[in-house]
Amino acid sequence: MLKFEDKRNFWVSNQVYLKPEYLSHPYISGNKYRKLKYNLIEAKKTGKDTLLTFGGAYSNHIAAVAAVGREFEFKTIGIIRGEELALKIGSNPTLKFAQSCGMTLKFISREKYAHKTGDTYISELKNEFGDFYLIPEGGTNTLAIKGCEEILTDIDKEYDYICCSVGTGGTISGLINSTCQHQKILGFPALKGDFLSEEITKFVTNENWELIADYHFGGYGKVSDSLIEFINNFKKVHNIPLDPIYTGKMMYGIYDLIDKGYFPKNSKILAIHTGGLQGIEGMNQRLKQQNKPLIV
Template sequence: MDVHKPIAINEYLPLPEFEEKGVSVYLKREDLVFPVASGNKWRKLKYNFKALKASSFKGMLTFGGAFSNHLSAAAALAAQEQIPIVGIVRGEELANKPLNPTLLQCQANGMQLIFVTRAEYKLKALGETVSQIVAAKNLFVVPEGGTNKLAVKGCMEILAKNDVRFDVIGCAVGTGGTLAGLAASAAAHQKVVGFQMVDDATIPDRIRTFVTSDNWELIRHLSYAGYSNADKRLVTFANELNKKTGVLLDPIYTAPMLFQLVQMIKDKTWSFGTNILLIHTGGTQGIAGYNYQYQSQWPEP
Protein backbone atom coordinates (compact mmCIF):
# COMPACT_ATOMS: atom_id res chain seq x y z
CA MET A 1 0.00 0.00 0.00
CA ASP A 2 1.16 3.50 -0.86
CA VAL A 3 1.99 5.22 2.45
CA HIS A 4 2.60 8.70 1.07
CA LYS A 5 1.37 11.61 3.14
CA PRO A 6 -1.09 13.59 1.00
CA ILE A 7 -2.45 16.95 2.04
CA ALA A 8 -6.16 17.71 1.84
CA ILE A 9 -7.38 21.18 0.86
CA ASN A 10 -9.05 23.46 3.40
CA GLU A 11 -12.33 24.83 2.06
CA TYR A 12 -13.96 27.93 3.53
CA LEU A 13 -17.62 27.52 4.51
CA PRO A 14 -19.45 30.81 3.73
CA LEU A 15 -22.41 30.24 6.04
CA PRO A 16 -24.18 33.36 7.36
CA GLU A 17 -24.65 31.64 10.73
CA PHE A 18 -20.87 31.77 11.13
CA GLU A 19 -20.06 35.06 9.41
CA GLU A 20 -22.68 37.04 11.36
CA LYS A 21 -21.03 35.94 14.61
CA GLY A 22 -17.48 36.64 13.44
CA VAL A 23 -16.63 32.94 13.28
CA SER A 24 -14.39 31.57 10.51
CA VAL A 25 -14.90 27.90 9.65
CA TYR A 26 -12.90 25.84 7.17
CA LEU A 27 -13.46 22.22 6.22
CA LYS A 28 -10.45 19.99 5.59
CA ARG A 29 -11.55 17.89 2.63
CA GLU A 30 -10.12 14.53 3.62
CA ASP A 31 -13.12 13.08 1.79
CA LEU A 32 -11.57 14.08 -1.56
CA VAL A 33 -8.13 12.57 -1.01
CA PHE A 34 -8.82 8.84 -1.11
CA PRO A 35 -11.60 7.74 -3.50
CA VAL A 36 -11.47 4.08 -2.43
CA ALA A 37 -11.56 4.66 1.34
CA SER A 38 -12.08 8.33 1.94
CA GLY A 39 -10.88 10.44 4.81
CA ASN A 40 -9.88 9.05 8.16
CA LYS A 41 -10.73 5.49 7.07
CA TRP A 42 -7.64 5.36 4.87
CA ARG A 43 -5.57 7.15 7.51
CA LYS A 44 -6.58 4.59 10.14
CA LEU A 45 -6.03 1.55 7.97
CA LYS A 46 -2.89 2.26 5.98
CA TYR A 47 -0.37 1.43 8.73
CA ASN A 48 -2.46 -1.57 9.78
CA PHE A 49 -2.22 -2.96 6.25
CA LYS A 50 1.48 -2.16 6.15
CA ALA A 51 2.01 -4.07 9.42
CA LEU A 52 -0.03 -7.01 8.14
CA LYS A 53 2.00 -7.24 4.92
CA ALA A 54 5.25 -7.24 6.91
CA SER A 55 4.00 -10.08 9.14
CA SER A 56 3.20 -13.78 8.76
CA PHE A 57 -0.57 -13.21 9.01
CA LYS A 58 -2.62 -14.51 6.07
CA GLY A 59 -5.39 -11.95 6.12
CA MET A 60 -7.35 -9.42 8.17
CA LEU A 61 -10.40 -9.58 10.42
CA THR A 62 -12.29 -6.54 11.62
CA PHE A 63 -15.66 -5.47 13.04
CA GLY A 64 -18.56 -3.18 12.24
CA GLY A 65 -22.28 -2.55 12.14
CA ALA A 66 -24.52 -3.11 9.14
CA PHE A 67 -23.77 0.32 7.65
CA SER A 68 -20.15 0.59 8.78
CA ASN A 69 -17.88 2.99 6.87
CA HIS A 70 -14.96 1.14 8.42
CA LEU A 71 -16.01 -2.25 7.02
CA SER A 72 -16.56 -0.71 3.61
CA ALA A 73 -13.14 0.94 3.58
CA ALA A 74 -11.35 -2.13 4.92
CA ALA A 75 -12.96 -4.33 2.27
CA ALA A 76 -12.05 -1.92 -0.52
CA LEU A 77 -8.43 -1.63 0.57
CA ALA A 78 -8.13 -5.39 1.09
CA ALA A 79 -9.38 -5.93 -2.46
CA GLN A 80 -6.87 -3.37 -3.73
CA GLU A 81 -4.06 -5.13 -1.88
CA GLN A 82 -5.39 -8.62 -2.72
CA ILE A 83 -5.56 -9.57 0.96
CA PRO A 84 -8.27 -11.92 2.31
CA ILE A 85 -10.54 -10.19 4.82
CA VAL A 86 -13.31 -11.21 7.21
CA GLY A 87 -15.91 -8.77 8.52
CA ILE A 88 -17.68 -9.52 11.79
CA VAL A 89 -21.07 -7.82 11.55
CA ARG A 90 -23.22 -6.93 14.56
CA GLY A 91 -26.65 -8.60 14.39
CA GLU A 92 -27.15 -12.31 13.80
CA GLU A 93 -30.65 -11.63 12.43
CA LEU A 94 -29.15 -9.86 9.40
CA ALA A 95 -27.79 -13.13 8.03
CA ASN A 96 -31.20 -14.05 6.60
CA LYS A 97 -32.08 -10.62 5.24
CA PRO A 98 -31.14 -8.96 1.93
CA LEU A 99 -27.82 -7.15 2.21
CA ASN A 100 -27.95 -3.35 2.39
CA PRO A 101 -25.85 -1.25 -0.04
CA THR A 102 -22.85 -1.08 2.35
CA LEU A 103 -22.68 -4.83 2.96
CA LEU A 104 -23.28 -5.57 -0.72
CA GLN A 105 -20.24 -3.45 -1.56
CA CYS A 106 -18.20 -5.18 1.14
CA GLN A 107 -19.15 -8.55 -0.32
CA ALA A 108 -18.40 -7.36 -3.87
CA ASN A 109 -14.90 -6.45 -2.67
CA GLY A 110 -14.35 -9.98 -1.42
CA MET A 111 -15.06 -9.56 2.29
CA GLN A 112 -16.38 -12.66 4.02
CA LEU A 113 -19.29 -11.45 6.14
CA ILE A 114 -19.99 -13.26 9.40
CA PHE A 115 -23.02 -12.17 11.43
CA VAL A 116 -22.92 -12.62 15.21
CA THR A 117 -25.30 -11.85 18.05
CA ARG A 118 -25.02 -8.49 19.72
CA ALA A 119 -23.87 -10.20 22.91
CA GLU A 120 -21.01 -11.93 21.13
CA TYR A 121 -20.19 -8.80 19.15
CA LYS A 122 -19.53 -6.94 22.41
CA LEU A 123 -16.79 -9.47 23.17
CA LYS A 124 -15.00 -8.55 19.93
CA ALA A 125 -11.79 -10.62 19.56
CA LEU A 126 -12.58 -12.55 22.75
CA GLY A 127 -15.80 -14.00 21.30
CA GLU A 128 -15.84 -17.71 20.52
CA THR A 129 -16.64 -17.29 16.82
CA VAL A 130 -13.91 -14.72 16.27
CA SER A 131 -11.33 -16.63 18.29
CA GLN A 132 -11.89 -19.75 16.21
CA ILE A 133 -11.73 -17.91 12.88
CA VAL A 134 -8.59 -15.96 13.82
CA ALA A 135 -6.81 -19.12 14.93
CA ALA A 136 -7.92 -21.19 11.95
CA LYS A 137 -7.06 -18.60 9.32
CA ASN A 138 -4.15 -16.81 11.05
CA LEU A 139 -5.70 -13.36 10.77
CA PHE A 140 -4.50 -9.89 11.74
CA VAL A 141 -7.22 -8.35 13.94
CA VAL A 142 -8.16 -4.69 13.57
CA PRO A 143 -10.61 -3.33 16.16
CA GLU A 144 -14.01 -1.79 15.48
CA GLY A 145 -13.62 1.55 13.75
CA GLY A 146 -9.96 0.71 13.14
CA THR A 147 -8.84 2.51 16.28
CA ASN A 148 -5.50 1.27 17.56
CA LYS A 149 -1.96 2.63 17.85
CA LEU A 150 -1.35 2.25 14.12
CA ALA A 151 -4.58 4.08 13.30
CA VAL A 152 -3.61 6.99 15.56
CA LYS A 153 -0.24 7.16 13.80
CA GLY A 154 -2.05 7.54 10.49
CA CYS A 155 -4.39 10.22 11.84
CA MET A 156 -1.42 12.21 13.12
CA GLU A 157 -0.75 12.99 9.45
CA ILE A 158 -4.06 14.79 8.85
CA LEU A 159 -2.90 18.25 9.92
CA ALA A 160 -0.50 20.16 7.68
CA LYS A 161 2.05 22.80 8.63
CA ASN A 162 -0.15 25.71 7.57
CA ASP A 163 -2.99 24.47 9.78
CA VAL A 164 -1.18 26.09 12.69
CA ARG A 165 -3.15 29.25 11.88
CA PHE A 166 -6.33 27.73 13.33
CA ASP A 167 -7.02 27.86 17.06
CA VAL A 168 -9.62 25.06 17.07
CA ILE A 169 -9.53 21.69 15.32
CA GLY A 170 -12.85 19.85 15.25
CA CYS A 171 -13.80 16.33 14.26
CA ALA A 172 -16.65 13.89 14.71
CA VAL A 173 -15.94 11.01 17.10
CA GLY A 174 -17.04 7.41 16.77
CA THR A 175 -14.29 5.41 18.46
CA GLY A 176 -11.79 8.19 19.23
CA GLY A 177 -8.87 7.29 16.97
CA THR A 178 -9.06 10.35 14.75
CA LEU A 179 -9.33 12.72 17.70
CA ALA A 180 -6.36 11.02 19.37
CA GLY A 181 -4.24 11.51 16.26
CA LEU A 182 -5.26 15.15 15.97
CA ALA A 183 -4.59 15.83 19.65
CA ALA A 184 -1.18 14.18 19.39
CA SER A 185 -0.20 16.32 16.40
CA ALA A 186 -1.90 19.66 17.17
CA ALA A 187 0.13 22.79 17.88
CA ALA A 188 0.55 23.94 21.46
CA HIS A 189 -2.05 26.73 21.17
CA GLN A 190 -4.72 24.59 19.52
CA LYS A 191 -7.77 23.01 21.13
CA VAL A 192 -9.06 19.78 19.61
CA VAL A 193 -12.83 19.40 20.00
CA GLY A 194 -14.52 16.09 19.38
CA PHE A 195 -18.23 15.92 18.51
CA GLN A 196 -19.19 12.57 20.03
CA MET A 197 -21.72 10.70 17.91
CA VAL A 198 -22.27 7.57 20.00
CA ASP A 199 -23.28 6.74 23.54
CA ASP A 200 -19.99 5.12 24.56
CA ALA A 201 -18.57 5.93 27.99
CA THR A 202 -15.28 4.21 27.15
CA ILE A 203 -14.23 6.76 24.51
CA PRO A 204 -12.38 9.19 26.86
CA ASP A 205 -10.30 6.41 28.41
CA ARG A 206 -9.57 4.97 24.98
CA ILE A 207 -8.29 8.35 23.80
CA ARG A 208 -6.13 8.66 26.91
CA THR A 209 -4.37 5.41 26.05
CA PHE A 210 -2.94 7.19 23.00
CA VAL A 211 -2.68 10.82 24.16
CA THR A 212 -1.20 12.20 27.36
CA SER A 213 -1.96 15.86 26.70
CA ASP A 214 -5.12 17.62 27.87
CA ASN A 215 -5.60 19.72 24.72
CA TRP A 216 -8.82 17.96 23.72
CA GLU A 217 -12.44 17.85 24.81
CA LEU A 218 -15.53 15.86 23.89
CA ILE A 219 -18.96 17.41 23.49
CA ARG A 220 -22.33 15.87 22.67
CA HIS A 221 -25.66 17.21 21.51
CA LEU A 222 -28.17 14.62 22.65
CA SER A 223 -30.83 15.71 20.19
CA TYR A 224 -28.79 14.78 17.14
CA ALA A 225 -26.21 12.25 18.27
CA GLY A 226 -26.48 8.57 17.50
CA TYR A 227 -25.98 6.19 14.60
CA SER A 228 -29.63 5.16 14.44
CA ASN A 229 -31.35 8.53 14.43
CA ALA A 230 -32.85 10.11 11.32
CA ASP A 231 -33.61 13.79 11.79
CA LYS A 232 -35.48 15.71 9.08
CA ARG A 233 -33.74 18.93 10.13
CA LEU A 234 -30.41 17.28 9.46
CA VAL A 235 -31.53 16.09 6.02
CA THR A 236 -32.69 19.62 5.15
CA PHE A 237 -29.42 21.09 6.44
CA ALA A 238 -27.32 18.69 4.35
CA ASN A 239 -29.31 19.41 1.19
CA GLU A 240 -29.12 23.19 1.66
CA LEU A 241 -25.37 23.08 2.32
CA ASN A 242 -24.80 20.88 -0.71
CA LYS A 243 -26.72 23.30 -2.95
CA LYS A 244 -24.94 26.35 -1.52
CA THR A 245 -21.35 25.06 -1.40
CA GLY A 246 -21.24 21.81 -3.35
CA VAL A 247 -19.96 20.04 -0.23
CA LEU A 248 -21.45 16.60 0.34
CA LEU A 249 -21.64 15.67 4.02
CA ASP A 250 -22.21 12.19 5.35
CA PRO A 251 -25.26 11.62 7.60
CA ILE A 252 -23.49 9.95 10.52
CA TYR A 253 -20.46 12.14 11.24
CA THR A 254 -19.76 15.33 9.33
CA ALA A 255 -23.33 16.56 8.95
CA PRO A 256 -24.25 16.17 12.64
CA MET A 257 -20.92 17.76 13.58
CA LEU A 258 -21.44 20.84 11.41
CA PHE A 259 -25.13 21.10 12.32
CA GLN A 260 -24.23 20.96 15.99
CA LEU A 261 -21.62 23.68 15.57
CA VAL A 262 -24.18 25.94 13.85
CA GLN A 263 -26.64 25.38 16.69
CA MET A 264 -24.06 26.01 19.41
CA ILE A 265 -22.94 29.27 17.80
CA LYS A 266 -26.58 30.36 17.45
CA ASP A 267 -27.22 29.47 21.10
CA LYS A 268 -23.98 31.14 22.23
CA THR A 269 -22.81 27.91 23.88
CA TRP A 270 -19.67 27.56 21.74
CA SER A 271 -16.67 28.66 23.80
CA PHE A 272 -13.63 27.14 22.09
CA GLY A 273 -12.54 29.85 19.64
CA THR A 274 -13.60 31.53 16.42
CA ASN A 275 -10.96 30.34 13.93
CA ILE A 276 -12.03 26.76 13.33
CA LEU A 277 -10.86 23.90 11.13
CA LEU A 278 -13.29 20.97 10.90
CA ILE A 279 -12.18 17.63 9.47
CA HIS A 280 -14.39 16.06 6.80
CA THR A 281 -13.72 12.41 7.57
CA GLY A 282 -15.45 11.03 4.48
CA GLY A 283 -18.05 8.33 4.93
CA THR A 284 -20.20 9.35 1.98
CA GLN A 285 -20.42 5.68 0.96
CA GLY A 286 -22.94 5.37 3.77
CA ILE A 287 -25.42 7.74 2.14
CA ALA A 288 -26.98 5.03 -0.02
CA GLY A 289 -27.45 2.87 3.06
CA TYR A 290 -28.92 5.77 5.01
CA ASN A 291 -31.46 6.52 2.31
CA TYR A 292 -32.19 2.79 2.03
CA GLN A 293 -32.81 2.48 5.77
CA TYR A 294 -34.82 5.65 6.35
CA GLN A 295 -36.39 6.20 2.90
CA SER A 296 -34.70 9.57 3.20
CA GLN A 297 -33.70 12.18 0.64
CA TRP A 298 -30.08 12.75 1.60
CA PRO A 299 -28.07 14.22 -1.30
CA GLU A 300 -26.05 11.50 -3.04
CA PRO A 301 -22.67 11.60 -4.80
Protein backbone atom coordinates in the same frame (compact mmCIF):
# COMPACT_ATOMS: atom_id res chain seq x y z
CA MET B 1 1.05 1.62 -0.40
CA LEU B 2 -1.91 3.92 -0.95
CA LYS B 3 -0.96 7.42 -2.10
CA PHE B 4 -2.68 10.31 -0.38
CA GLU B 5 -3.12 13.60 -2.19
CA ASP B 6 -3.40 16.50 0.22
CA LYS B 7 -6.16 18.92 -0.78
CA ARG B 8 -6.45 22.58 0.12
CA ASN B 9 -8.85 23.47 2.91
CA PHE B 10 -12.24 24.79 1.80
CA TRP B 11 -13.63 28.05 3.16
CA VAL B 12 -17.28 27.53 4.13
CA SER B 13 -18.14 30.51 6.37
CA ASN B 14 -16.62 33.59 7.99
CA GLN B 15 -14.90 31.47 10.64
CA VAL B 16 -15.02 27.90 9.33
CA TYR B 17 -12.72 26.02 6.98
CA LEU B 18 -13.11 22.37 6.03
CA LYS B 19 -10.28 19.87 5.51
CA PRO B 20 -11.52 17.52 2.75
CA GLU B 21 -10.07 14.19 3.83
CA TYR B 22 -12.98 12.53 2.02
CA LEU B 23 -11.39 13.33 -1.36
CA SER B 24 -8.37 11.09 -0.80
CA HIS B 25 -9.88 7.95 -2.37
CA PRO B 26 -13.32 6.85 -3.64
CA TYR B 27 -13.64 4.05 -1.07
CA ILE B 28 -10.65 4.19 1.32
CA SER B 29 -11.12 7.83 2.22
CA GLY B 30 -10.90 10.22 5.11
CA ASN B 31 -9.96 8.79 8.49
CA LYS B 32 -10.27 5.22 7.16
CA TYR B 33 -7.25 5.75 4.94
CA ARG B 34 -5.36 7.22 7.88
CA LYS B 35 -6.33 4.43 10.27
CA LEU B 36 -5.50 1.61 7.88
CA LYS B 37 -2.21 2.93 6.49
CA TYR B 38 0.19 1.69 9.18
CA ASN B 39 -1.89 -1.40 9.91
CA LEU B 40 -1.43 -2.48 6.30
CA ILE B 41 2.31 -1.85 6.54
CA GLU B 42 2.43 -3.95 9.70
CA ALA B 43 0.37 -6.73 8.13
CA LYS B 44 2.78 -6.90 5.18
CA LYS B 45 5.79 -6.74 7.51
CA THR B 46 4.54 -9.70 9.57
CA GLY B 47 3.66 -11.78 6.52
CA LYS B 48 -0.09 -11.72 7.01
CA ASP B 49 -2.22 -12.03 3.86
CA THR B 50 -5.63 -11.90 5.59
CA LEU B 51 -7.30 -9.02 7.40
CA LEU B 52 -10.13 -9.73 9.86
CA THR B 53 -12.28 -7.05 11.44
CA PHE B 54 -15.72 -6.31 12.88
CA GLY B 55 -18.64 -4.01 12.10
CA GLY B 56 -22.33 -3.38 11.80
CA ALA B 57 -24.72 -3.35 8.88
CA TYR B 58 -23.68 0.02 7.45
CA SER B 59 -20.11 0.23 8.75
CA ASN B 60 -17.76 2.62 6.93
CA HIS B 61 -14.92 0.58 8.37
CA ILE B 62 -16.17 -2.69 6.88
CA ALA B 63 -16.48 -1.05 3.46
CA ALA B 64 -12.98 0.46 3.70
CA VAL B 65 -11.29 -2.77 4.78
CA ALA B 66 -13.02 -4.64 1.97
CA ALA B 67 -11.81 -2.05 -0.53
CA VAL B 68 -8.27 -2.25 0.88
CA GLY B 69 -8.32 -6.00 0.40
CA ARG B 70 -9.32 -5.66 -3.23
CA GLU B 71 -6.75 -2.97 -3.97
CA PHE B 72 -3.79 -4.52 -2.14
CA GLU B 73 -4.58 -8.21 -2.58
CA PHE B 74 -5.41 -9.08 1.02
CA LYS B 75 -8.04 -11.64 1.85
CA THR B 76 -10.61 -9.93 4.06
CA ILE B 77 -13.07 -11.24 6.63
CA GLY B 78 -15.83 -9.16 8.18
CA ILE B 79 -17.53 -10.32 11.37
CA ILE B 80 -20.94 -8.65 11.19
CA ARG B 81 -23.25 -7.87 14.10
CA GLY B 82 -26.69 -9.44 13.56
CA GLU B 83 -27.39 -12.93 12.22
CA GLU B 84 -30.53 -11.72 10.42
CA LEU B 85 -28.39 -9.63 8.05
CA ALA B 86 -27.17 -12.77 6.28
CA LEU B 87 -30.45 -12.77 4.32
CA LYS B 88 -30.28 -9.06 3.50
CA ILE B 89 -26.92 -8.65 1.77
CA GLY B 90 -28.51 -7.90 -1.58
CA SER B 91 -30.54 -5.01 -0.18
CA ASN B 92 -27.79 -3.59 2.03
CA PRO B 93 -25.44 -1.32 0.01
CA THR B 94 -22.55 -1.58 2.47
CA LEU B 95 -22.55 -5.36 2.80
CA LYS B 96 -23.19 -5.79 -0.91
CA PHE B 97 -20.16 -3.62 -1.69
CA ALA B 98 -17.98 -5.46 0.81
CA GLN B 99 -18.92 -8.82 -0.68
CA SER B 100 -18.27 -7.51 -4.22
CA CYS B 101 -14.74 -6.65 -3.08
CA GLY B 102 -14.21 -10.28 -2.08
CA MET B 103 -14.75 -9.94 1.66
CA THR B 104 -15.97 -13.05 3.45
CA LEU B 105 -18.86 -12.08 5.70
CA LYS B 106 -19.66 -13.98 8.89
CA PHE B 107 -22.83 -12.99 10.72
CA ILE B 108 -23.08 -13.53 14.46
CA SER B 109 -25.65 -12.77 17.15
CA ARG B 110 -25.55 -9.48 19.00
CA GLU B 111 -24.94 -11.40 22.22
CA LYS B 112 -21.86 -13.09 20.77
CA TYR B 113 -20.73 -9.84 19.17
CA ALA B 114 -20.57 -8.25 22.62
CA HIS B 115 -17.75 -10.69 23.44
CA LYS B 116 -16.00 -10.48 20.08
CA THR B 117 -12.66 -9.30 21.47
CA GLY B 118 -12.35 -12.03 24.08
CA ASP B 119 -9.54 -14.54 23.76
CA THR B 120 -12.00 -17.44 23.50
CA TYR B 121 -13.80 -16.03 20.48
CA ILE B 122 -10.60 -14.88 18.76
CA SER B 123 -9.30 -18.45 19.13
CA GLU B 124 -12.52 -19.73 17.55
CA LEU B 125 -12.00 -17.40 14.60
CA LYS B 126 -8.39 -18.56 14.16
CA ASN B 127 -9.51 -22.17 14.18
CA GLU B 128 -12.08 -21.35 11.50
CA PHE B 129 -10.09 -18.98 9.26
CA GLY B 130 -6.45 -19.67 10.08
CA ASP B 131 -3.91 -16.95 10.81
CA PHE B 132 -4.99 -13.35 10.22
CA TYR B 133 -4.13 -9.75 11.02
CA LEU B 134 -6.73 -8.45 13.47
CA ILE B 135 -8.07 -4.91 13.05
CA PRO B 136 -10.49 -3.76 15.78
CA GLU B 137 -13.99 -2.49 15.11
CA GLY B 138 -13.75 1.04 13.77
CA GLY B 139 -10.04 0.53 13.17
CA THR B 140 -8.76 2.25 16.31
CA ASN B 141 -5.44 1.04 17.71
CA THR B 142 -2.02 2.61 18.24
CA LEU B 143 -1.10 2.26 14.56
CA ALA B 144 -4.37 3.87 13.52
CA ILE B 145 -3.68 6.82 15.80
CA LYS B 146 -0.21 7.14 14.30
CA GLY B 147 -1.87 7.50 10.90
CA CYS B 148 -4.37 10.06 12.19
CA GLU B 149 -1.52 12.14 13.59
CA GLU B 150 -0.67 12.90 9.95
CA ILE B 151 -4.00 14.59 9.19
CA LEU B 152 -2.81 18.02 10.30
CA THR B 153 0.02 19.72 8.44
CA ASP B 154 2.07 22.88 8.95
CA ILE B 155 -0.52 24.99 7.14
CA ASP B 156 -3.09 24.02 9.78
CA LYS B 157 -1.19 25.72 12.61
CA GLU B 158 -3.07 28.95 11.92
CA TYR B 159 -6.38 27.53 13.20
CA ASP B 160 -7.50 28.05 16.78
CA TYR B 161 -10.02 25.20 16.90
CA ILE B 162 -9.87 21.79 15.22
CA CYS B 163 -13.20 19.95 15.06
CA CYS B 164 -13.92 16.34 14.18
CA SER B 165 -16.65 13.78 14.55
CA VAL B 166 -16.00 10.95 17.00
CA GLY B 167 -16.85 7.27 16.69
CA THR B 168 -14.32 5.05 18.46
CA GLY B 169 -11.95 7.89 19.39
CA GLY B 170 -8.99 7.08 17.16
CA THR B 171 -9.16 10.07 14.86
CA ILE B 172 -9.51 12.66 17.59
CA SER B 173 -6.67 11.02 19.52
CA GLY B 174 -4.35 11.44 16.56
CA LEU B 175 -5.41 15.06 16.17
CA ILE B 176 -4.85 15.78 19.86
CA ASN B 177 -1.35 14.33 19.68
CA SER B 178 -0.39 16.47 16.70
CA THR B 179 -1.83 19.87 17.61
CA CYS B 180 0.02 22.98 18.67
CA GLN B 181 -0.18 24.39 22.19
CA HIS B 182 -2.48 27.25 21.19
CA GLN B 183 -5.06 24.97 19.53
CA LYS B 184 -8.11 23.29 21.05
CA ILE B 185 -9.67 20.10 19.71
CA LEU B 186 -13.45 19.68 19.79
CA GLY B 187 -14.92 16.24 19.26
CA PHE B 188 -18.55 15.66 18.29
CA PRO B 189 -19.55 12.10 19.30
CA ALA B 190 -22.00 10.22 17.11
CA LEU B 191 -22.88 7.94 20.04
CA LYS B 192 -24.54 8.53 23.39
CA GLY B 193 -22.62 7.87 26.59
CA ASP B 194 -19.55 9.05 28.47
CA PHE B 195 -17.25 6.11 27.73
CA LEU B 196 -15.39 7.87 24.90
CA SER B 197 -13.47 10.22 27.17
CA GLU B 198 -11.92 7.25 28.93
CA GLU B 199 -11.00 5.62 25.62
CA ILE B 200 -9.37 8.77 24.26
CA THR B 201 -7.39 9.30 27.47
CA LYS B 202 -5.65 5.96 26.86
CA PHE B 203 -3.96 7.35 23.74
CA VAL B 204 -3.22 11.01 24.50
CA THR B 205 -1.25 13.12 26.94
CA ASN B 206 -2.34 16.62 25.89
CA GLU B 207 -5.34 18.13 27.65
CA ASN B 208 -6.39 20.63 24.95
CA TRP B 209 -9.57 18.79 23.98
CA GLU B 210 -13.24 18.57 24.79
CA LEU B 211 -16.14 16.38 23.71
CA ILE B 212 -19.31 18.23 22.72
CA ALA B 213 -22.00 15.65 23.44
CA ASP B 214 -25.06 17.69 22.44
CA TYR B 215 -25.27 16.78 18.76
CA HIS B 216 -25.65 12.99 18.52
CA PHE B 217 -29.36 13.39 17.62
CA GLY B 218 -30.38 10.46 19.77
CA GLY B 219 -27.40 8.20 19.19
CA TYR B 220 -25.59 6.30 16.49
CA GLY B 221 -27.57 6.08 13.26
CA LYS B 222 -30.28 8.45 14.53
CA VAL B 223 -31.19 11.57 12.54
CA SER B 224 -33.84 14.28 12.49
CA ASP B 225 -35.58 16.29 9.78
CA SER B 226 -33.60 19.37 10.82
CA LEU B 227 -30.30 17.50 10.40
CA ILE B 228 -31.27 16.25 6.93
CA GLU B 229 -32.34 19.77 5.96
CA PHE B 230 -28.98 21.13 7.16
CA ILE B 231 -27.02 18.49 5.21
CA ASN B 232 -28.96 19.15 2.02
CA ASN B 233 -28.64 22.91 2.34
CA PHE B 234 -24.90 22.62 3.04
CA LYS B 235 -24.41 20.65 -0.17
CA LYS B 236 -26.55 23.09 -2.15
CA VAL B 237 -24.54 26.08 -0.92
CA HIS B 238 -21.02 24.61 -0.89
CA ASN B 239 -21.25 21.56 -3.19
CA ILE B 240 -19.81 19.49 -0.34
CA PRO B 241 -21.63 16.31 0.73
CA LEU B 242 -21.93 15.44 4.41
CA ASP B 243 -22.84 12.04 5.80
CA PRO B 244 -25.69 11.83 8.36
CA ILE B 245 -23.84 9.74 10.95
CA TYR B 246 -20.64 11.72 11.51
CA THR B 247 -19.72 14.83 9.52
CA GLY B 248 -23.27 16.11 9.18
CA LYS B 249 -23.74 16.12 12.94
CA MET B 250 -20.35 17.75 13.49
CA MET B 251 -21.02 20.58 11.04
CA TYR B 252 -24.51 21.11 12.45
CA GLY B 253 -22.94 21.38 15.90
CA ILE B 254 -20.25 23.83 14.78
CA TYR B 255 -22.76 26.18 13.19
CA ASP B 256 -25.05 25.96 16.20
CA LEU B 257 -22.17 26.76 18.58
CA ILE B 258 -21.24 29.76 16.44
CA ASP B 259 -24.82 31.03 16.68
CA LYS B 260 -24.69 30.60 20.47
CA GLY B 261 -21.43 32.55 20.78
CA TYR B 262 -19.30 29.60 21.91
CA PHE B 263 -16.25 30.60 19.86
CA PRO B 264 -14.36 33.82 20.65
CA LYS B 265 -14.57 36.58 18.07
CA ASN B 266 -12.14 36.22 15.13
CA SER B 267 -11.20 32.64 16.06
CA LYS B 268 -10.49 30.36 13.09
CA ILE B 269 -12.11 26.93 13.01
CA LEU B 270 -10.98 23.91 10.98
CA ALA B 271 -13.47 21.06 10.56
CA ILE B 272 -12.12 17.66 9.48
CA HIS B 273 -14.34 15.96 6.89
CA THR B 274 -13.64 12.30 7.67
CA GLY B 275 -15.65 10.79 4.82
CA GLY B 276 -18.32 8.21 5.55
CA LEU B 277 -20.26 9.10 2.42
CA GLN B 278 -20.95 5.47 1.54
CA GLY B 279 -23.44 5.44 4.41
CA ILE B 280 -25.78 7.90 2.70
CA GLU B 281 -27.39 5.27 0.48
CA GLY B 282 -28.25 3.03 3.42
CA MET B 283 -29.64 5.94 5.41
CA ASN B 284 -31.80 7.00 2.47
CA GLN B 285 -33.28 3.50 2.35
CA ARG B 286 -34.38 3.86 5.95
CA LEU B 287 -35.65 7.41 5.45
CA LYS B 288 -37.69 6.33 2.44
CA GLN B 289 -39.35 3.56 4.46
CA GLN B 290 -40.31 6.16 7.07
CA ASN B 291 -41.58 8.64 4.45
CA LYS B 292 -38.93 11.12 5.58
CA PRO B 293 -36.98 13.65 3.46
CA LEU B 294 -33.98 12.09 1.71
CA ILE B 295 -30.35 13.21 1.57
CA VAL B 296 -29.67 14.61 -1.88
